Structures are given as structure tokens and as C-alpha cells.
Amino acid sequence: xxxxxxxxRNRITKTGKRIMLECSQTKGHDRMYWYRQDPGLGLxxxxxxxxxxxxxxxxxxxxxxVSRQAQAKFSLSLESAIPNQTALYFCATSDGTGNxxxxxxxxxxxxxx
Amino acid sequence: xxxxxxxxEALNIQEGKTATLTCNYTNYSPAYLQWYRQDPGRGPxxxxxxRENEKEKRKERLKxxxxxxxxxxxxxxxxxxxxxxxxxxxALDMGDYKLSFGAGTTxxxxx
Numbered sequence: 618x619x620x621x622x623x624x625x626r627n628r629i630t631k632t633g634k635r636i637m638l639e640c641s642q643t644k645g646h647d648r649m650y651w652y653r654q655d656p657g658l659g660l661x662x663x664x665x666x667x668x669x670x671x672x673x674x675x676x677x678x679x680x681x682x683v684s685r686q687a688q689a690k691f692s693l694s695l696e697s698a699i700p701n702q703t704a705l706y707f708c709a710t711s712d713g714t715g716n717x718x719x720x721x722x723x724x725x726x727x728x729x730x
Numbered sequence: 731x732x733x734x735x736x737x738x739e740a741l742n743i744q745e746g747k748t749a750t751l752t753c754n755y756t757n758y759s760p761a762y763l764q765w766y767r768q769d770p771g772r773g774p775x776x777x778x779x780x781r782e783n784e785k786e787k788r789k790e791r792l793k794x795x796x797x798x799x800x801x802x803x804x805x806x807x808x809x810x811x812x813x814x815x816x817x818x819x820x821a822l823d824m825g826d827y828k829l830s831f832g833a834g835t836t837x838x839x840x841x
Binding site (some may be wrong): 648716717718719720 | 734739761762764771772773774775776779781819821823826827828829830831832833834
């Protein structure tokens with residue numbers, strides 16, 4: 618089983634709809650992150666959380682919100698989806714100590730029509 | 731703001747040759763730098779981490795260098811194989827365990 622699981626893997630929806638992307642991890646890490654990936658732009662940080670009670674905005678948080686329901690679960694919501702939010706979305710985790718690598722899920726491909 | 735540039739979007743090489751990828755950055759002095767591999771339809775996978783006081787790091791056929799004066803990291807794949815075909819991302823430490831990623835370089839190794 619994957620250490621970082623994202624659901625759904627693919628989603629097509631319409632402008633104005635509310636969407637939730639979910640992420641769960643079995644690595645026991647405190648830190649979790651949401652990124653979006655667009656062609657030619659690389660990964661951009663949307664939100665990050667250092668523990669259940671700590672949520673922080675990343676560089677592109679407008680139009681998004683998150684919830685850290687438990688150490689293992691971190692969900693991303695688009696309250697009213699718009700077409701320019703069409704992208705690949707990745708969840709990642711990292712150990713809270715030292716300069717550690719991030720561990721990614723396999724992403725959600727989101728298309729907003 | 732931090733700017734990270736990775737050399738040309740695509741690199742095509744012959745099997746057995748060495749692939750060299752470049753990661754240049756500005757406006758920051760990261761304490762460490764990481765390299766990831768990403769296959770189509772998959773999330774990035776961590777390969778190597780190098781600290782600012784390390785000049786070079788190796789892992790099997792991979793070698794990373796980090797020149798803080800030039801603000802540049804080089805990533806080498808020696809004796810390349812078709813299975814090395816993927817997109818490679820560099821990522822810089824932004825403090826508080828946040829990373830800033832480059833757009834990636836896609837490597838294709840021809841048999």
C-alpha cells in the first residue's frame with residue numbers, strides 16, 4: 618500500500634462547484650503539504666501544516682482552503698472551482714526533524730470545465 | 731522572490747552517456763538542495779539531498795554537486811539507461827521545511 622494516498626485520482630467538474638481532495642498518510646509524519654503542478658511552472662505550494670493545530674498559507678492559497686482532521690489526514694477544498702484551477706494536485710509529507718525529504722502521493726488530476 | 735531555473739525542458743541522450751542537468755537559483759542562500767525524479771502520472775520521488783557545506787554527493791550512478799558561490803547545482807546520471815527516462819526536479823530549502831521547486835528537466839535516454 619502507498620504511504621501517501623490521494624483521492625480521487627481524477628476528477629472532472631464544472632465551474633462553481635465545491636470540490637474536496639483528500640490525502641492520508643501512513644508514514645507517521647507531522648508535516649503535510651498541498652501543491653499544484655502546471656506545465657512549465659513546477660510545483661507550487663498551496664498550504665502546509667506542521668501539526669493538527671497548525672495550518673499555514675503557501676504562495677498560492679487564494680481560492681483554496683484546507684482541513685487537518687488528524688495527523689494522518691489533510692484535505693484540500695476548492696470552495697467555488699474556476700477553470701484556471703485545472704491542474705495536477707499533489708499531497709506530500711515530511712518528518713518534522715532535520716532537513717528531510719518530502720514524500721508525495723500520486724496526485725489528483727483535476728479538470729474544471 | 732526565489733527564482734529557480736532548470737536547464738532546457740528536455741534532454742535527449744544516447745544510452746551509456748552521461749546526462750548533466752543544471753539547477754540555478756537567485757535571491758536566496760539555501761542550506762540544502764534536493765533532487766527528485768517524477769515519472770508520468772506519478773508523484774515526485776526523492777533521490778538525493780546535498781547540504782551547503784557539501785561539494786558533492788553520490789548515490790549509485792547519480793552525482794550531485796552544489797556550488798553556493800555560483801548558486802548552482804549539477805545533477806549527473808552516469809552510464810545512462812532507458813529506465814532513467816523521467817523528469818528530474820530540483821528543490822531548494824526555504825526554511826521551516828518548505829521547499830521551492832524548479833519546473834523540471836525531462837530526460838529521454840535512447841537505446
